[in-house]
Structure formats: structure tokens, C-alpha cells
Amino acid sequence: MATTKLTGKELRQLGYPEGRAIGEAIKAMENSYKGKSKKFKLELLTRVVQNPALYLKHENLAPVAKSLIIKTEYNETLELNKKRIPYQTYGAEGIEAGAVNQMEVAMKLPITHSGALMADAHQGYGLPIGGVLATRNAVIPYGVGVDIGCRMCMTLYDLPAVFEYKNLDNYKKMLNDNSRFGNAIFKRPKGHDVIDRSEFSEINILKSLKDRAYSQLGSSGGGNHFVEFGVTEIVDVENEYNLPKGKYLAVLSHSGSRGLGANIARHYTKLAMDKCKLPAEAKHLAWLDLDTEDGQEYWLAMNLAGDYASACHHQVHERMATSLGEQPLAMIENHHNFAWKEKDAEGNEIIVHRKGATPAGKGVMGIIPGSMTSPGFIVRGRGEHASINSASHGAGRVMSRTKAKAMLTRDEVRSYLKHAGVHVIGSGLDEAPMAYKDIHQVMAAQVDLVDVVGTFQPKVVRMCGDDRFAEVD
Structure with a gap:
């Protein structure tokens, strides 16, 4: 009678690495498929090794799949899948090759479920800015990004929207009095419940970040x-x-989560890269398994950073409302640089990373800004499955910061702003409107993703940067 028991040699021939993966595979076959033929077992294990992410939730094969994905605990370099998973690109003609290459690599990760590339995409670290990546039970710190929970927030007022020369000093004073950028902070920060969250005392990395978070x-x-x-x-x-x-x-x-988010990102990215060794082209896509303590810690810290970013925005808008002497009619808010637990078309849980992309599920409201001289858009998501319920987070850069500084002059940008009738406080050449894509082209590429509810035209802008730049009167 032919034996149905598998050997390590047979599994190595299928592509199983030495160590835990082989042990888990043999155990699964003996415990759950004991009466099956060797041919059946080999065919089943072949499917698992070819795409282990598909079996992470399987009743009998999850330990085998997980051992294949996290085999890096044994100091092995994890191989990418030979073929990438197909993904949808929006506005492909305006996306640089570097961003596309990064997305191609991300779609070969063994944990990848699906992905999409938004029309404002450009190259970043790991996942491109404008990249959306859904994974199975794993979170990629650099798939979220450094500025965790970065967001847009808008308040609308029942006041005349008139920007005349005689009123500019009032608008500028309100911006100067009620906002701080970069290293500048308020001497007496307002308190907020987010600073009292238990994560600051329960997670080691956050203990040292609390005081700075309060000051900012x-x-x-x-x-x-x-x-x-x-x-x-x-x-x-x-x-x-x-x-x-x-x-x-x-x-x-x-704005985003300031030093809090940046330090969380650095800490957990290093942790992921130490534990999840990937080929050089994919090293910034190292992930943390959400069933591990490190993965759970990062998830809690990421959500705290997102709530902190929201608190900072709310305080800005509270200060502005006080200066205006009015209560807003409405507040609209959405964020990017984050990971969400969502469901795929079959109802399975996936982890959706939106790095420089915003949620656009059915009925979800958001803001997609242009540049300091071009309009932004208030939008309602259409819930498009191909984009993983996502849309762009803005116009996206057409020039890198370095290129903008090298190619543009202050006088050229001042003239551009004056022609547009926009007044700017404290920006730099790297944020000149010419450094950004045409927002109208970006919006045209995602008509299937969002419906436009309203528009926003900037008039008086305050940013961080060179205070000598383009104070236009």
C-alpha cells in the first residue's frame, strides 16, 4: 500500500523553505487530510506556496500560510511573487515611471490582496504617494507613511465671501494669530482629551513622545x-x-500628526524591516503581522496619531471661528496616510493602506485640494470597487521639491500669484503652484470615483517656509 506521508524533500521541491514552513505543512496534512492521497496533498500545498496570502484565514492551512509569509523570523529573505496582481491605474498618462515601478513591486508582495494607483501619484518611499494597497492581516508602516493621519479639514461660514484689498490685513492677522507651522508652536497650547489617552502610558515608544505632542x-x-x-x-x-x-x-x-506620527513611523518601520527582510527593491514595504504584539502596537499607535492630527485641525478651526465671531455652518474632514480595516467584495477583512489617497466609499465625503492658485473640490465617494473605494488626495506633484527650487524664481512665482489674485504668507519655491499637476486633469481621471458637491478657491494662504517669499499686495 502506497504511503501518503510527505517528506521534507518533496516539500522543498515544491518551493517550501527549510524550517518551520515544512513542519507546519506536514502537520496540517497529517492532522486535517490524513485520509487523502499524496497527490491531493502535494497539489494543495502547491497552491498554498504559490500564494500563501489566500490561505491566511483558511481553517486548516492558515498556520502553513503564515509560516511562509513570516519565515523572515529565521533571517531568510522573503521572495516576492513572480507575477504581480493586476491593479487599476487612474490618469496613467500623468504618472511618472518611478511611481509605477513602486506599485508594480507592491503588487508582488505575498500579503497583497489588491491595489490601485490614483491620478495624483508620484514616487515616494515604499508605496508611491497616491498608492492604495490592500493586504491580508498585515500592516506596512511605510505603506501608511511618515505623516500618519494627514488630513484636510474645512469649515464654512454664513459670511460674505469677498476678498478685497481693504480686508486682507484682517484675514492675514487671523491666520498669523491662529496658526503655527514647522518648529513654531503656541506658548500656551490648548488642552485636548487625546493627550490623556491610555496609549501614551501603555506603549513604550509613546511614553517619550507625550510631552512633545502636547506642545505641538x-x-x-x-x-x-x-x-x-x-x-x-x-x-x-x-x-x-x-x-x-x-x-x-x-x-x-x-496637516498631519506632527512629530508624534513621524516618530511612530520611524520606530515601527525599523522594527518591520528588521523582522521582515525583503529584496532591496521592496525593503521599505516590510510589514507587521496584525496577530503579533508589534503589529497590534503599531495599529493602536497609528490610530492615536490619526486622532491627534484631527485634534490639531479642530483647534485651528476653533481659533479661527472665535476670531471670526461666528459658528461654522458645517465642517468637512477626511484623511490619508492611514490604514483601515475594510471588507472585500466577498466580505473578507482586508487592510487598506491609502498613502496619499483618500477614502471614497459610497456616500463618503471628502476634500480634494488643488494648489494655492487652483480650486479644490468637495466630493462624495461613489464606492468604486476597482479603486478600492479610494480617490486622489490632491493634484499631486509634477516637480520634485529640488527641481522646483532649481527651475523657478521668486519673481516668477510672485507674478503668477498676483495674476491669480492669491495672497501668500510664508511659503517657498518648492510649494509654488507650478510644481503641481493640473487639478482639472486629475479630477477628469476620477469621474467614476467621486461626485463633485462643491468647489473651493484659495484667496489668502499661510504656509511654513521662507517668510520673504511672495507676500503679494
Whole structure:
């Protein structure tokens, strides 16, 4: 009678690595498939080794799949899948090759479930900016990004949206009084419940970050972060805020989780890269298994950073409302650089990383900004499966920061801003509007992803950067 028992040699021939994976495979076959033929067992294990992520939730084969995916605990370099999983690209003609190459690599990870590339995409670290990646039971710190929970927040006011020369000093004073950027912070930060969260005392990395997080409450980061006045026009009469069609004064802010998020990202990225060794082209895509203590810690820390970012925005808008002497009619908020637990088309849980991409599930509201001279858009998600319920997070860069500084002059940008009628406080050449893609082309590439509820036109913008730059009167 022919034996049905498997040997390590047979499993190595299928592609199983030495060590735990072989042991788990033999144990699974003996415990769950004892009466089956050797041919059946080999065929089943071949399917598992070819795509272990598909079997992470399997009743009998999950330990085998997990041992294949986390075999790096034995100091082995994990191989990428030979073929990438297909994914949808939006606005492909405007996306640089570097971003596409990064997405191609991400789609070969053994934990990858699905992905999509948004129209504002450009190259980043690990996952490209504008990349959406769904995984199975694993989170990639660099798939989330350094500025965890970076977000847009808008408040609308029942005030005349008129920006005349005589009023500019008032708008500028309100921006200067109520916002801080980069290393600048408020001397007396306002308190917030987020600082009292238990994670600050329960997770080691967060214990040392609490004081700095408190000192930076209500402030914004550098780079492309801003607080600005502008004109919002509601164009959809059946909007979620019961606002009549028409124009409103609006305040729009863009920032993230400051030093808190950056330090969380650095700590857990290093941890992931130490434990999950990948080929050089994929090393920044190292992940943490959500069934491990490290993975659970990161998930808690990431969510804390996201809530902290939201608290900072809310304080900015509270200060602005006080200065205006008005209560906002509505607040709209959405975020990117985050990971969400969602369901795929079959109802299975997936971890959706949106790095520089925003949620656009059915009925989900959001803001997609342009540049400091081009309009942004208030949008409602359409729940498109091919984009993994996502849309772009902005216009996206067409020039790197280095290239913008090398190619543009201050006088050239001042002239551009003056022509657009936009007044800027404290920006730099790297954030010049010419460094960004045409937002209208980006929006045209994602008409299947979102419906436009309203528009926002910047008028008075405050950013971090060179204070000598482009103060246009």
C-alpha cells in the first residue's frame, strides 16, 4: 500500500523553505487530510506556496500560510511573487515611471490582496504617494507613511465671501494669530482629551513622545501644509450639509500628526524591516503581522496619531471661528496616510493602506485640494470597487521639491500669484503652484470615483517656509 506521508524533500521541491514552513505543512496534512492521497496533498500545498496570502484565514492551512509569509523570523529573505496582481491605474498618462515601478513591486508582495494607483501619484518611499494597497492581516508602516493621519479639514461660514484689498490685513492677522507651522508652536497650547489617552502610558515608544505632542497641539507641519481662507461654492443642492447652492466664506487646513506620527513611523518601520527582510527593491514595504504584539502596537499607535492630527485641525478651526465671531455652518474632514480595516467584495477583512489617497466609499465625503492658485473640490465617494473605494488626495506633484527650487524664481512665482489674485504668507519655491499637476486633469481621471458637491478657491494662504517669499499686495 502506497504511503501518503510527505517528506521534507518533496516539500522543498515544491518551493517550501527549510524550517518551520515544512513542519507546519506536514502537520496540517497529517492532522486535517490524513485520509487523502499524496497527490491531493502535494497539489494543495502547491497552491498554498504559490500564494500563501489566500490561505491566511483558511481553517486548516492558515498556520502553513503564515509560516511562509513570516519565515523572515529565521533571517531568510522573503521572495516576492513572480507575477504581480493586476491593479487599476487612474490618469496613467500623468504618472511618472518611478511611481509605477513602486506599485508594480507592491503588487508582488505575498500579503497583497489588491491595489490601485490614483491620478495624483508620484514616487515616494515604499508605496508611491497616491498608492492604495490592500493586504491580508498585515500592516506596512511605510505603506501608511511618515505623516500618519494627514488630513484636510474645512469649515464654512454664513459670511460674505469677498476678498478685497481693504480686508486682507484682517484675514492675514487671523491666520498669523491662529496658526503655527514647522518648529513654531503656541506658548500656551490648548488642552485636548487625546493627550490623556491610555496609549501614551501603555506603549513604550509613546511614553517619550507625550510631552512633545502636547506642545505641538493645534499647530501644523511644514512642507505642503497650510491654513487658508477662500471661497466655497456649493453646486449640489441635495448635499449632506443642507446648505443652499451658493458661495460661502471657508477656512481650509491641511496637516498631519506632527512629530508624534513621524516618530511612530520611524520606530515601527525599523522594527518591520528588521523582522521582515525583503529584496532591496521592496525593503521599505516590510510589514507587521496584525496577530503579533508589534503589529497590534503599531495599529493602536497609528490610530492615536490619526486622532491627534484631527485634534490639531479642530483647534485651528476653533481659533479661527472665535476670531471670526461666528459658528461654522458645517465642517468637512477626511484623511490619508492611514490604514483601515475594510471588507472585500466577498466580505473578507482586508487592510487598506491609502498613502496619499483618500477614502471614497459610497456616500463618503471628502476634500480634494488643488494648489494655492487652483480650486479644490468637495466630493462624495461613489464606492468604486476597482479603486478600492479610494480617490486622489490632491493634484499631486509634477516637480520634485529640488527641481522646483532649481527651475523657478521668486519673481516668477510672485507674478503668477498676483495674476491669480492669491495672497501668500510664508511659503517657498518648492510649494509654488507650478510644481503641481493640473487639478482639472486629475479630477477628469476620477469621474467614476467621486461626485463633485462643491468647489473651493484659495484667496489668502499661510504656509511654513521662507517668510520673504511672495507676500503679494
